[in-house]
Amino acid sequence: MTKTRNQLPVVGWRELIHLPELGLHEVPGKIDTGARTSSLHADVLEEFERDGQRYVRFSVDFREQKVRQICEAVHVDVRGITSSNGEKQMRYVIKTPMRIGDVEFRAEISLADRSDMKFPMLIGRSSLRRRFVVDSGYSWLQTPEIKTARGHKP
Structure with a gap:
C-alpha cells in the first residue's frame, strides 16, 4: 500500500542523518531535491575485495569534533555524477x-569531497521519494530535541 503525501513524515531543509552500518550517527544533512543521489563527505582510502564482493574503505572527518571515522562498505558502482558547480x-x-x-x-550514497560545503551530507531526491515530504521553511x-535545544519553534 502506498502512503499519500499527507501520511508521509515531513523533513525540513536540514536534518540529522544516521548511517548505522557505517557507525555514523547524527550527521548534519542538507535536503536537496535538486540532487538525484545523496552524497557523503569522505576521502576514499582504498578499494578491495572480500568474499567475492568489491568494497571501498573511506574516512569521514568531523572537523569540529576532531574525529576521523574509518568506514567500509560494499561499493555498487563508480558513476559520473554532476557536482553542484x-x-x-x-x-x-x-x-x-x-x-x-x-x-x-x-x-545509494556517493562519496565526495564536500570539504567546501557547510553540510557533510546531502540528501537527494532518490532517498526522499515516497518516504518524506519536504517543508523547506523549517x-x-x-529531530525535535534540536529545535528545543536551540530555541527554534516549529
Whole structure:
C-alpha cells in the first residue's frame, strides 16, 4: 500500500542523518531535491575485495569534533555524477541503511569531497521519494530535541 503525501513524515531543509552500518550517527544533512543521489563527505582510502564482493574503505572527518571515522562498505558502482558547480566527477557509490527520524531504508550514497560545503551530507531526491515530504521553511523536523535545544519553534 502506498502512503499519500499527507501520511508521509515531513523533513525540513536540514536534518540529522544516521548511517548505522557505517557507525555514523547524527550527521548534519542538507535536503536537496535538486540532487538525484545523496552524497557523503569522505576521502576514499582504498578499494578491495572480500568474499567475492568489491568494497571501498573511506574516512569521514568531523572537523569540529576532531574525529576521523574509518568506514567500509560494499561499493555498487563508480558513476559520473554532476557536482553542484556543474562538473562531472567519477565517484564511488555505496548502498547502506540510512535513518532519518523513525524511517530507515537502504540508500545509494556517493562519496565526495564536500570539504567546501557547510553540510557533510546531502540528501537527494532518490532517498526522499515516497518516504518524506519536504517543508523547506523549517529545520530539524525529524529531530525535535534540536529545535528545543536551540530555541527554534516549529
